[in-house]
Amino acid sequence: MNYKIISFDIFQTLVDVNERIPEIWRGILKDDYTDEKARQGAKAVLSTLPNVYEQAVQAESFKTMDEVYQECAQKAMDKMDFKISPQDVAYHLMYQHSQAPFYHEVLDCIAKLRPKYQIILSSDSNHLMVDALICKIRYDKAFISDDLKSYKGDKSGKFFRTVLSQLDADPKEIIHIGDSSADILGAHKAGITSCWINRDNRKWSNPIKPDLIIQNFNELIDLL
Known part of the structure; x- marks a missing residue:
């Protein structure tokens, strides 16, 4: 070859990136952090991201990663009883990628x-x-x-x-x-x-x- x-x-x-899941959710949930909430949040995001990404790929206009992750975070947070902004969730998701x-x-x-x-x-x-x-x-x-x-x-x-x-x-x-x-x-x-x-x-x-x-x-x- x-x-x-x-x-x-x-x-x-x-x-x-999976190694950073606890740190991702500690940054997002702060004093409300528990291992169970981190597990729920990670599951909600991971179940949402593929569809959001695929829609972005198929769209006529390009979406930045920040836009993709904010949309993903919004959909995920709609499923959860977390009082967190999609912007905060998206930022911590992206930042913790850099720490993996x-x-x-x-x-x-x-x-x-x-x-x-x-x-x-x-x-x-x-x-x-x-x-x-x-x-x-x-x-x-x-x-x-x-x-x-x-x-x-x-x-x-x-x-x-x-x-x-x-x-x-x-x-x-x-x-x-x-x-x-x-x-x-x-x-x-x-x-x-x-x-x-x-x-x-x-x-x-x-x-x-x-x-x-x-x-x-x-x-x-x-x-x-």
Whole structure:
């Protein structure tokens, strides 16, 4: 496999946002925090976010991550008896993304790959979410949806077309690694090799399948 560029999704690929759930809800609930309320809040948000994100992807006009998370928070809070503004919920959700820990093997594996490959980051996010994280990685270029005004899963394929254009690269030179269907379908649409990182033994449900599947970055080293 003669790849020259490795593209990485960030959240749930490089870093584990789930580790920050207690801190997310401590920041939101403050003195009203309990583990049970944190569990309820996380469940409400996680059940709402996929639909809100998918509607944003399908919409004709781009929504920023702040707008997506505020809409998600509003829908989630409508289900809960929490006296919290959607703005506060959205801010804490986004900020705590930036505080998430890297999976244990990630930084070492990227350090091993960097001498041979160009490393890029491709994320549906904003700078509040990613800046405190990506400064810890040696990478060549970061593509952020709020900057590009497009998502990885866009119907138009604008996100990955922009990646190809800015890198002046052939699709066959790139492999993109991510945990979501947006990663796989977006890469597929652009003719880029897709690699699904499936850390939790989930089932793939889309008819368009990833080209490659790994469970951790050590497998990626062996694969390449």
